[in-house]
Amino acid sequence: MNILILxxxxxxxxxxxxxxxxxxxxxxxxxxxxxxxxxxxxxxxxNPEDSTAVVAFASDNAIDFVIIGPEAPLAAGxxxxxxxxxxxxxxxxxxxARLEASKGFTKEICDIAGAPTxxxxxxxxxxxxxxxxxxxxxxxxVKADGxxxxxxxxxAMDLDTALNAIDDMFGGSFGGxxxxxxxxEFMTGEEASYFVLCDGTSALPIGTAQDHKRVGDGDTxxxxxxxxxxxxxxxxxxxxxxxxMDQIVYPTIKAMADRGTPYQGVLYVGLMxxxxxxxxxxxxxxxxxxxxxxxxxxxxxxxxDLLLATAEGRLDQVKANWANDHAITVVMASNxxxxxYEKGTVIKGLDSLADDSFNMCFHAGxxxxxxxxxxxxxxxxNVTARGDTLQEARDRAYAMVKNVDWPNGFYRTxxxxxxx
Numbered sequence: 001m002n003i004l005i006l007x008x009x010x011x012x013x014x015x016x017x018x019x020x021x022x023x024x025x026x027x028x029x030x031x032x033x034x035x036x037x038x039x040x041x042x043x044x045x046x047n048p049e050d051s052t053a054v055v056a057f058a059s060d061n062a063i064d065f066v067i068i069g070p071e072a073p074l075a076a077g078x079x080x081x082x083x084x085x086x087x088x089x090x091x092x093x094x095x096x097a098r099l100e101a102s103k104g105f106t107k108e109i110c111d112i113a114g115a116p117t118x119x120x121x122x123x124x125x126x127x128x129x130x131x132x133x134x135x136x137x138x139x140x141x142v143k144a145d146g147x148x149x150x151x152x153x154x155x156a157m158d159l160d161t162a163l164n165a166i167d168d169m170f171g172g173s174f175g176g177x178x179x180x181x182x183x184x185e186f187m188t189g190e191e192a193s194y195f196v197l198c199d200g201t202s203a204l205p206i207g208t209a210q211d212h213k214r215v216g217d218g219d220t221x222x223x224x225x226x227x228x229x230x231x232x233x234x235x236x237x238x239x240x241x242x243x244x245m246d247q248i249v250y251p252t253i254k255a256m257a258d259r260g261t262p263y264q265g266v267l268y269v270g271l272m273x274x275x276x277x278x279x280x281x282x283x284x285x286x287x288x289x290x291x292x293x294x295x296x297x298x299x300x301x302x303x304x305d306l307l308l309a310t311a312e313g314r315l316d317q318v319k320a321n322w323a324n325d326h327a328i329t330v331v332m333a334s335n336x337x338x339x340x341y342e343k344g345t346v347i348k349g350l351d352s353l354a355d356d357s358f359n360m361c362f363h364a365g366x367x368x369x370x371x372x373x374x375x376x377x378x379x380x381x382n383v384t385a386r387g388d389t390l391q392e393a394r395d396r397a398y399a400m401v402k403n404v405d406w407p408n409g410f411y412r413t414x415x416x417x418x419x420x
Contacts, residue, residue, distance in 0.1 A: 002027040002062055003304075005041075006048035006078070007069025010331075010364030010382040011289035013037050014296040015067060017360065021301035024308075029061065035373050036363025048073040051081035058087050066090065067307060071286050074265075075101040075147055090311045092285050095261040099252075099283040103143045103182040106283055113251035117280040118184040118272075126170040129181055133162045139186035142166060148174040153223070153282075155186070189274030190418070191281065192233040193291050194241065196249050196269060197306060200262035202315040203249055205241065206306060207298065207322075208233040209291040210418065215338060217414045224338045225379055228415030230328040230390060231294040235273050244269060244278045252283075264310065293362050293382045294327035300357060328393045329362070329384040330401050332411045337378035345408035347373045347380070353400050358386045361400065380409060390419055 001024050005012055013036050019025050020040050031054075033043030046057055049072050058066060066082050068074055068091035077094035091097075098105040110117045118141070123129035133140060142165040144152030152174050156162035168174070169181050193211065197204045211229035215221040236244075249269060256263045268284035268291075287295070296303055302321060309318040334341035350373055353361050362384055365377020383400045387393035394416050401411060 001025060001064040003029070003065050003067065004058055004061070004063045005030045005067045005069060006054065006073055008032045008034050008037075009069070009289055010362040010379070011287050011292040012069040013362040013364070014293040014382075014384075015069060015287070015303070016041050017362070018296040018300060018303040019067070022304040023301075024304060029063075031057070034363045034376075035366040035368045036361070038368065049076045049078065051076065051078045054078055055081055055085045055087070058082065059085070063087060065308060065311065069286060071097070071100050071147060071284065074285055088311050090265060090307045092263055092265040093261060096256060096263045096265075097285045099256075099263070099267075100285040101147055103145045103282070104180060107182060109252055109255050110280060113248075113255040115248045115251055115280050116277070118187050120182055120184045122180060122182050124180045126166050129166050129170075129183060130163055132183055133159065133166070136183070136185075138162055141184040141186055142169070143182045143184065144169050144174045145180035145182055146174075146176055155223075187272040187274075187279060187281070189272045189279075190235045192236045192271050192273060193288055194236060194244050194269040194271060195287070195291070195295060196245075196267045197310045197315055198253055198263045198265065198267050199310050199313045199315040200257065200264050201253070201313075203245065203253055203267075204306070204315045204318065204320065205245065206266075206320045207231055207295045208236040208241070209288065209294055210235070211288065211291055212412060212415055215412075217412050218417075222338055224333075226288070226290045227331045227333070227412045228329055229288070229290045229294050230326065230393070230416045230419060231291070231298055232326065234419050236271070240273060240276060240278050244271060248278065248280050264313075266310075289364075290329045290331055290382050293329040293384045297327040297357075297360065297384055297386050298323065298325060325386050325388055326390040326393045327384065327386045328390060328397050328416050329382045330397050330411050330415050331364070331379050332381040332383060332401065332404060332406065332409045333379050334365075334375050334377070335408050335410055341378055342408060343374075343376055344369075345375045345406070347375060347404065347406045347409070349403050349405035352403050353383075359396055359400060360384045361404075375406070375408065390416055394420070
């Protein structure tokens with residue numbers, strides 16, 4: 001099959017790495033890709049959010065299957081246009097992608113489905129939102145309604161932080177994403193991520209993970225897109241996973257189908273777990289980044305078969321076969337991230353890293369210039385390893401990290417600490 005993956009980050013590198021191993025893959029193109037992806041697939045200079053260009057490219061290159069990585073093309077309706085043009089596509093429709101594109105929409109679906117989640121209120125007026133916050137008190141959570149590249153959620157431990165978040169969001173700091181806000185109760189417990197494939201009617205769990213959002217060791221400092229992750233998540237026991245399916249996932253899939261917008265793709269279920277009870281924090285309509293990297297390391301070539309079954313509506317005929325192992329990824333980021341950082345710095349030592357089914361360095365924000373690999377983003381590399389235990393995987397990953405020669409980068413030294 002000729003396969004097109006849309007995206008350019010570490011998530012897409014991990015997807016490409018898994019797909020490439022499957023014998024059904026004859027030709028693999030990633031658009032736009034990055035320097036690491038270019039080593040295993042063709043890269044195409046294509047804007048993933050430009051439906052017209054994507055459909056034309058798929059037609060010109062006789063693409064059999066399209067896998068959409070990031071949320072922005074899904075929210076823009078690229079999956080709809082590809083399907084309308086006759087292309088088999090993995091990823092939800094624009095209307096179904098509102099589960100991530102609108103926090104308020106997600107809350108409506110939770111209400112319909114009876115899914116346990118935080119209490120909330122929605123506002124499109126700053127002063128009304130501030131009055132509500134003063135009444136509720138802190139800690140409290142303020143969320144931009146729309147897509148904000150994973151940064152539109154402020155967990156405010158005091159009133160000033162919450163009120164300032166309202167000013168920032170309505171002031172345009174998050175663009176159109178902040179035109180409406182959702183204010184939620186502060187939930188306590190342990191966070192974990194549960195990943196489920198859905199084909200509109202059936203659902204198949206494919207793994208658990210925990211990520212580290214804050215920039216500094218000990219989960220300190222500002223939130224980021226994610227500084228590392230590991231799989232499986234010990235807190236997500238079989239009992240809690242079943243509760244998640246019964247109380248959250250299945251009712252959501254039914255609610256989406258009942259309203260004429262069946263969900264097809266991966267459903268990333270962000271959970272808060274306390275006293276054995278899961279509550280929904282948020283839905284994402286794509287694989288997490290960097291959680292995808294650890295999931296793909298553990299799934300390998302079968303990942304492609306599962307994604308294909310999802311797109312073809314036959315999830316009830318397949319299952320995920322897990323090795324009894326662990327995976328961990330350590331994010332290497334540009335100095336200064338998540339604030340201002342320098343682009344174009346040179347990264348050396350990557351050629352010395354192991355590259356096999358147990359050790360992999362996924363590129364997230366890189367390019368090749370004059371024969372050298374340079375950093376082009378905030379999160380730049382995802383150094384990933386598998387092991388029989390989480391400690392073994394962690395030791396392998398950090399041994400690889402130490403071989404990367406990049407004075408302009410940094411990383412957390414404690415990924416996996418909660419489980420270990």
